[in-house]
Amino acid sequence: MRTRFDRILASVSVAALTLGALPVTAQEAANAADAPLTAPDTAARRQQVMPDSFADLVEKVSPAVVNINTTAVIEQPTGPAFPEGSPFSDLFRDFGFPMPNQGPGGDPRFGGQQGQPQRANALGSGFVISDDGYIVTNNHVIEGADSIEIEFRDGARRAAKVVGTDKQTDIALLKVEAKDLPYVGFGDSDSARVGDWVLALGNPLGQGFSASTGIVSARGRALTGTYDDFIQTDASINRGNSGGPLFNMDGKVIGVNTAILSPNGGSIGIGFSMASNVVGNVVQQLREFGETRRGWLGVKIQRVTPEIAESLGLDAGKGAMVTDVPEGPAANAGIRAGDVITRFAGNDIVDDRDLVARVAQAPIGEEVDVTVLRNGKPEELKVSLGRRETAEGTASDNTAGPGDSDGDTLGMQLQTLTPEIAAELGMGDGQEGLVVRAVDPTSDAADKGLSPGDVITEAGQQPVASVSDLEARVAEARDAGRKSLLLMIRRGGEPRFVALSVEE
Structure with a gap:
């Protein structure tokens, strides 16, 4: 066939x-x-x-x-x-x-x-x-x-x-x-x-x-x-x-x-x-x-892997992790990138697919209770959902491309994101981060799929603007006894979180 x-x-x-x-x-x-x-x-x-x-x-x-x-x-x-x-x-x-x-x-x-x-x-x-x-x-x-x-x-x-x-x-x-x-x-x-x-x-x-x-x-x-x-x-x-x-x-x-x-x-x-x-x-x-007429929350999400859960100090890899919050109901309610949505409309969220299904069946225009984990603590929010069919195709789109190099951390050669590089990559004004120049093929970064052109914008749920910022987050994770560090990566306009090993 x-x-x-x-x-x-x-x-x-x-x-x-x-x-x-x-x-x-x-x-x-x-x-x-x-x-x-x-x-x-x-x-x-x-x-x-x-x-x-x-x-x-x-x-x-x-x-x-x-x-x-x-x-x-x-x-x-x-x-x-x-x-x-x-x-x-x-x-x-x-x-x-x-x-x-x-x-x-x-x-x-x-x-x-x-x-x-x-x-x-x-x-x-x-x-x-x-x-x-x-x-x-x-x-x-x-x-x-x-x-x-x-x-x-x-x-x-x-x-x-x-x-x-x-x-x-x-x-x-x-x-x-x-x-x-x-x-x-x-x-x-x-x-x-x-x-x-x-x-x-x-x-x-x-x-x-x-x-x-x-x-x-x-x-x-x-x-x-x-x-x-x-x-x-x-x-x-x-x-x-x-x-x-x-x-x-x-x-x-x-x-x-x-x-x-x-x-x-x-x-x-x-x-x-x-x-x-x-x-x-x-x-x-x-x-x-x-x-x-499906409900629309207005977030980009991903599954909480065991590595991500460990890096956040969570007991289990449940919930849906927010990778980006374009303009919409979630942004209006105060949901942020890096939040883990654990409950929606009174129901525990198992994973990202579970959240998508529950949001789709929720009533449009009515407030629903949403629980997120932020910096290890639960936050209770109320969101008025929009309509998915109306909002489809309106989300903002950021693109990322190849970068240069001026540092080596976690098996990656990294370049501080300059305004010129950001413009070349089609990223917004004022965006800070580190552009991946090369990846050691034997590193955990390579195993997790990182590649040249990725842009690291956060580490440990904090912004990074230089290699020294990233190294400081690595040191903090090790001092806290954690095995991995959570990074926010932007690739081709799609943000996602990746937990990389910090074990020496």
């Missing part, structure tokens, strides 16, 4: 969910007596090492599973009818489906005569989340489609419209005009344990409705997205399962099947489903606003 991660691009049945996180309307309250589809005798089943059968569960939830058929017109193609990366290309080319509008006079690489608009069809999956026709699927299943048709298990077909999409999590919300549809509910993906049984429903490779089972292989997987929180499963997932549901044994959807890791395009037992606790929040916003 051309890529390691293969998007699942065939038809899949979609399970209808009752979204408990969504605001309750009068109509929904009236329908509350109609319970979402669940599996019977789940408590007894959990006591078994292995279920006798998944048949009862499949029978209960499968009426809510649907196929998604999409159509797109490709205008005057000058290359293959299905461009690389489109949701239509892999489905037809790699699995032997007939090419659309293939005529005897057409190039076999194209969907007919060259230069003529062509119509292409593709298949995907989704699941209904309410009895009045809201359906969840992957964004890549419907992206670029001119028309979307939902096919239900009873054979009924209905046109669907797009309510909203979120490329960040690859989620789309659709709507059909209907009532009294069977549906299923979101479960709590955070309660899923590695080893729990799961059930995937869909239409893999266009073969028709199919069920596959497996276990939760891992949790908290990240692929390439900022908000990734994937459940990994060995339940067989192939192209065609995209947008389909991953159920727990209670008949609740705990994931949306999205991607597989495969060297050959088929399932090898490593599939990824976006966690329902992420999907539920996105769907709620799409349903209410037609778009996402």
Whole structure:
């Protein structure tokens, strides 16, 4: 295959969910007596090492599973009818489906005569989340489609419209005009344990409705997205399962099947489903606003490594370390570079990814409590969050480049940053620091990835303007019995903290 991660691009049945996180309307309250589809005798089943059968569960939830058929017109193609990366290309080319509008006079690489608009069809999956026709699927299943048709298990077909999409999590919300549809509910993906049984429903490779089972292989997987929180499963997932549901044994959807890791395009037992606790929040916003509205703190952060924790005198490497605070909510609240955010909105912060997820789900414009560690002491602050979508692309950008040399410390040849060098590097007026000229390949600095052109602006959370300043910070760390010293490094406009060994 051309890529390691293969998007699942065939038809899949979609399970209808009752979204408990969504605001309750009068109509929904009236329908509350109609319970979402669940599996019977789940408590007894959990006591078994292995279920006798998944048949009862499949029978209960499968009426809510649907196929998604999409159509797109490709205008005057000058290359293959299905461009690389489109949701239509892999489905037809790699699995032997007939090419659309293939005529005897057409190039076999194209969907007919060259230069003529062509119509292409593709298949995907989704699941209904309410009895009045809201359906969840992957964004890549419907992206670029001119028309979307939902096919239900009873054979009924209905046109669907797009309510909203979120490329960040690859989620789309659709709507059909209907009532009294069977549906299923979101479960709590955070309660899923590695080893729990799961059930995937869909239409893999266009073969028709199919069920596959497996276990939760891992949790908290990240692929390439900022908000990734994937459940990994060995339940067989192939192209065609995209947008389909991953159920727990209670008949609740705990994931949306999205991607597989495969060297050959088929399932090898490593599939990824976006966690329902992420999907539920996105769907709620799409349903209410037609778009996402994520919180924005306005900081650049990094993980607190054990070395960084030791250099700060922390007991454990938890929290998220602030590397830069451009203009925004965090700066207005008094958060500084070098702070370690340990709590946000009443929740302990495990690491940088945890903070990003919690900020994204926090309410915009409302004050939230933030606890930071500053110089070893906790500080309580209040921050009014902005909106991420509005702020994206507005952060300031500092760039750094190569420097000169006039000192040797911690395995690095260093040059005091002069106004001329700062201007050459595109750094702001008045910036002080040390430019790395060369790095000893046997040093800890080399092991930690420092390279010529990096600019050291702080050491031990204090500004440095000369080599003697840095040497003084090294001496202080050694006198305090610490094994490492925390440095702030700027490279290519991105600040980050690095803890270097000061042991002699």
